[in-house]
Amino acid sequence: MKKNEKLNKWLWKWHFIAGLISLPFILLLSITGGIYLFKTDYEASTQKAIKEVTIQENTIPLQQQWEIANKAAIKKPNAMIISDRKNQATEFVSGRFSGKSSVYIDPYTGKVSGEIVTRNTDMYKIRKLHGELLMGTFGTKIVELIASWMVVLILTGLYVWWPSRGWNLKGFFIPRIKEGKRTFYRDIHAITGFWISGMLILVLAGGFPWTDVFGSNFKTVQKITNTGFPNTWQGIGLQSNSDTKPISLDQMVAKAKALQLPGSVKIHFPKGPKGVFSVSNTNPSDLDTQQKIHFDQYTGKMLLKNNWQDVGILMRGRMWVMAFHQGEFGTWNWILMLCIAILLTIMSTAALVSFLIRKRKGSWGVPKVPHTFNIGYGIVTIIGILAVVFPLFGASVLILLLIELIKKMRKKRKVAFSV
Known part of the structure; x- marks a missing residue:
């Protein structure tokens, strides 16, 4: 590809300016994103005393555990996670996202082993620093703006990187180590950027759904095109027939287990006397296996079953990139995300060092563009x-x-x- 040198200088100028402004934020995002990948391991260690219990001979009924949780929880639970290990406390969940809290009941003694409020955890603070710089909605918009400019930085960086005088292994695919520090750090920045550019676009795509403006617009498009979650997924319009006594939570859990759903299985409690039990599973490693099934709270009869294929294509795509962004597709995905976070940190640091070496006293060193250049x-x-x-x-x-x-x-x- 033959390059337009004037365009190259213009793109280099804006790549330089945008990069210089974005650099501190990009470093923060890459470091906090890398730390957040260790959330599961960190919380498994720090919350072990709450989540794990001593195995005994007999367990108390789940219905009784539910009643205990209702009295002990800060907010009345609206769901329960089905335990898959004998040494696991029963988790009763209240709220969602940042408003989520979980109370844990020892299934053998009925004692409350503890309560975890999401917004009070260390990893929640890391996530808030990563997503909104601890500045609320204003911080979220700053992160969204930086992420938007990162897309521009990737596109302009690829054009500037593209060779205009033929290909050469050194300087384009491996860094030059014998041509001075400035050239070395410039190559570290440019070559690392080239190798991870495609993955960075995918990572950014997984982060944008959480943003305020883009995320809101995306949801609007989903609604207009009817490509989000169907109403039946949330059980809208479904009602239980209150002719008999409600089934117990133990009976409902038995029905849920019989479905043999993979991943983490949650039972959503009925909302009022006409509400329904809903069973769903979260399985990021294989999204196609996720389901949402609704049951009459009195008869236990299955009212409606939703498969992942019933979900609109934009929502399915959105959930895929978000899971990829968080490294939830297994060990390979987790390692890949950690490598990208590390390489992005190295690439940004190399850019800063290269700038400091290049910068002259009293000048920012902004690249100059010929006055005759006109944007096409x-x-x-x-x-x-x-x-x-x-x-x-x-x-x-x-x-x-x-x-x-x-x-x-x-x-x-x-x-x-x-x-």
Whole structure:
């Protein structure tokens, strides 16, 4: 591919500026993302005293455990996780996401082994630092803006990296180690960026659904196109016939176990006398096996069964990239995400070192673009598409254009006054 050198300099300028502004945030995101990958192992150790119990001969009924949990929990539980190990306390769940709390009942003694409030955990703080910089919705928008510019950094970086005078192994695929520190660190940054660029796009795709503006727009598109969760997934419109006594939780758990669902299985409790029991499983390693099944709370009769194929394609794609982002597809995925977090940290650090070596005193060293360069329609179209897909990026571009316009107006005024 023959490169337009003027375009190359223009893209290099904006890659440089955007990278310099984004660099501290990218380092923070890569480091906190890498730490969060250890959530399961960390919490297994720190929460062991709450989640694990001493195995005894007999267990008390789950219905009785539910009654104990209702009295002990901060909020009345709306679901229960089915235990798959004998030394595991029974987990009763209240709320979702950041509002989630779990009370654990010893199935042998009926004692409360402890309660875990998600927002009070160490890993929740790491996640909030990663997702919103501990600044609430304002921080979420900053992270979304940085993530949007990261897409631009990847695209512009690939163009700048692309050789204009033929291919060479050194400098394009492996770093040059005998041409000075600046060249070495520049190569570390550029070559690492090349090798992980595709994976970074996929990782970013898995993070965008959590954002405010893009995430909200994506949900709107899902709703309009009817490609999200179907109403039946949440059991909307389903009712239990209250003619008899409700079945016990033990009976409901027996029915859930008979389904032999893989992964973590949860029973959602009925909401009121007309509500239904709902059984669902979370199995990120094989999303296609996930189901949501609803039962009459009085007869135990299956009312409706939803398979993963009943979920709209955009929601299925969204859940796939989000699971990939969190390394939930197994050991290979976890290792890959950890490697990407480490390489992104190395790549960003190398860029900073290269900049500091290159920078002259009293100057930021921003690359210069020939005055004769004009942005073509192709670049304008690409920027327009990115601005529509990533609204915060579009807003930032408008601000940059406004700043450039003000600078030009000031220059014209200075020339006019000097004449």
